[in-house]
Amino acid sequence: MKRCTPTDAHAARPYARVLGRALPLVAIAAVAGLAGAQGAAQATDTTARLTVAVDTLWVLVTGALVFFMQAGFALVEAGFQSAKNAVNILMKNASDFMVASIAFWAFGFAFMFGNGTGLLGLHGWFLQGPDTSPLTGAAYHGIFASLSWTGVPLFAKFFFQLVFAGTAATIVSGAIGGRVKFPAYLIFSVVMTTFVYAIIGHWAWGGGWLSQMGFIDFAGSTVVHAVGGFAALAAAIVLGPRIGRYRNGKVNAMPGHNMTFAALGVFILWLGWFGFNPGSTMGIVGDPGLVARIFLTTNIAAAAAGVASMAVSWLRFGKPDFSMTMNGLLAGLVAITAPCAFVSPIGAVLIGLVAGVLVVAAIPMFDALGVDDPVGAVSVHGVCGVWGTMSVGLFGLPALGAAGLFAGGGIHSLLVQTLGTLSMSAAAFASVFVLWSILKATVGIRVGAHEEIGGLDVAEHGAEAYVPADALAEPVLVGVGD
Amino acid sequence: MKLITAIVRPERLTAVKEALFKAGVQGMTLQRVSGHGGQPAVHEQYRGSSYLVEFHDKVQLTIAVSNPFVGPTVDAIVRAARTGNVGDGKIFVQELEQVVRIRTGERDGEALTPVGTPGNAATPASDGAPGGAAGLAPV
Numbered sequence: 001m002k003r004c005t006p007t008d009a010h011a012a013r014p015y016a017r018v019l020g021r022a023l024p025l026v027a028i029a030a031v032a033g034l035a036g037a038q039g040a041a042q043a044t045d046t047t048a049r050l051t052v053a054v055d056t057l058w059v060l061v062t063g064a065l066v067f068f069m070q071a072g073f074a075l076v077e078a079g080f081q082s083a084k085n086a087v088n089i090l091m092k093n094a095s096d097f098m099v100a101s102i103a104f105w106a107f108g109f110a111f112m113f114g115n116g117t118g119l120l121g122l123h124g125w126f127l128q129g130p131d132t133s134p135l136t137g138a139a140y141h142g143i144f145a146s147l148s149w150t151g152v153p154l155f156a157k158f159f160f161q162l163v164f165a166g167t168a169a170t171i172v173s174g175a176i177g178g179r180v181k182f183p184a185y186l187i188f189s190v191v192m193t194t195f196v197y198a199i200i201g202h203w204a205w206g207g208g209w210l211s212q213m214g215f216i217d218f219a220g221s222t223v224v225h226a227v228g229g230f231a232a233l234a235a236a237i238v239l240g241p242r243i244g245r246y247r248n249g250k251v252n253a254m255p256g257h258n259m260t261f262a263a264l265g266v267f268i269l270w271l272g273w274f275g276f277n278p279g280s281t282m283g284i285v286g287d288p289g290l291v292a293r294i295f296l297t298t299n300i301a302a303a304a305a306g307v308a309s310m311a312v313s314w315l316r317f318g319k320p321d322f323s324m325t326m327n328g329l330l331a332g333l334v335a336i337t338a339p340c341a342f343v344s345p346i347g348a349v350l351i352g353l354v355a356g357v358l359v360v361a362a363i364p365m366f367d368a369l370g371v372d373d374p375v376g377a378v379s380v381h382g383v384c385g386v387w388g389t390m391s392v393g394l395f396g397l398p399a400l401g402a403a404g405l406f407a408g409g410g411i412h413s414l415l416v417q418t419l420g421t422l423s424m425s426a427a428a429f430a431s432v433f434v435l436w437s438i439l440k441a442t443v444g445i446r447v448g449a450h451e452e453i454g455g456l457d458v459a460e461h462g463a464e465a466y467v468p469a470d471a472l473a474e475p476v477l478v479g480v481g482d
Numbered sequence: 483m484k485l486i487t488a489i490v491r492p493e494r495l496t497a498v499k500e501a502l503f504k505a506g507v508q509g510m511t512l513q514r515v516s517g518h519g520g521q522p523a524v525h526e527q528y529r530g531s532s533y534l535v536e537f538h539d540k541v542q543l544t545i546a547v548s549n550p551f552v553g554p555t556v557d558a559i560v561r562a563a564r565t566g567n568v569g570d571g572k573i574f575v576q577e578l579e580q581v582v583r584i585r586t587g588e589r590d591g592e593a594l595t596p597v598g599t600p601g602n603a604a605t606p607a608s609d610g611a612p613g614g615a616a617g618l619a620p621v
Binding site: 244 | 493496525526528533534536537539
């Protein structure tokens, strides 16, 4: 994924340049002069194998960190909603990743990264087909040319991409919480990870038309977050607000039930982002300095956005607002996701500050527009995903592979970035809007008023997150399947 | 003076509160309670076993009022809490021997007059009879 060099548009290995890769050749060059032919060959072989091993370890460990973000999303979303809907939100978070794991393996990965047209990939269903990974560049022959820049085995590439697909799907679950029918959400998860995320992602990361224009999204401000955020917006609009959210033309606050969960969730997401962004190098041997830079820019942008949202909410609402500050931290992380590899720490601070202000403006705006988003997913992932992607065209440094306006790179990159993020966001919004409209007309998307008031936990799952008073007595068993 | 205990659906609490405020009753104490009445039990399941939840979540309001406020208070609760389905709750009205406002040591009618009410001006919306107003929580 991660197109870095606008000039390298059609190449299938944009990263090779930045990471100084071209795996066996580098190793040969490094050791050729040191020993005789026999020894050199052995040393070369050892170095090459070690390089692949270390890079693979890096990709898998950071992939596991990104997987852990599922736990963060589950806690944030559960904490920011009613206790009566906690089981439902946890079930949605678990099941969207279960579904994604199968759907993205079967079809999604092929649509996204398989060789194909500028619009979608057409090879590699069920990960089947020729592939010579971990060979890179010209040495690579296979059907996933768009990932041939990274020298790790195919299954490592797949796992790392899978956890990203799972993230995009799970963004939506919070925004539609408290009133959605579970079967509709399951169907949505399948379609999201099979088609919506995968095909739109192909445009930027799979060698599609946007990457050919020089569009850059390092770790997915748009590919993952804006796509997820605008999918969430479409779903929330079709679904309508929760009962009681708007009364007498006013926005009625519906506070979450557990701020401790929410805070823990945000910290887990923050930790997970140290996999999301630095892991998107998909290798560490070629350029450890770049990885370290991304750790720094990622963290400092989150911090700056948290400070900004805390300050703005303090000024605007009179007190430092906890849930707004948590959303602000996440907004900074979303925004720095696209530019993390291309900006200086100062650029990262500015990107974060803007994200923190944007999220405090966006959340009340969507509330006033009648979009009921219980967790702020549209503002955090949608709005700040767009901002972060555009910021590459402002703060990107030419020395790092991006031509930002403020670094003297001209306006071209900003225009391409804007076109890219807006077209992908619009595509996500439109396709998900149609999907939920179809679901509404067929299987139904919304529980009844009685079920909604009583909570989705009992209505949809026959279970409660917190022990009911009945637990004081012996349970009245009625038998399996009764 | 009477002690009014009302058990209502949690989702009707906002409407009940607004109706009581409108009737001039501002003092009340809330509790989350679970209760059993005519409402049918709910089936829940836990890892394949099905069981009955026979106690339903309710909200209990405890309100102390002077006699002229009893009728308006009960009426307000009934009006706001009723959905027409089994499980709407009950109201219990009991005699109340004594009320003391801890801050001032005032007793009975004076202790039931809301803070900030000039004299005994507060009157129930329905019959206009003079006398103490709604009680202050906690009872």
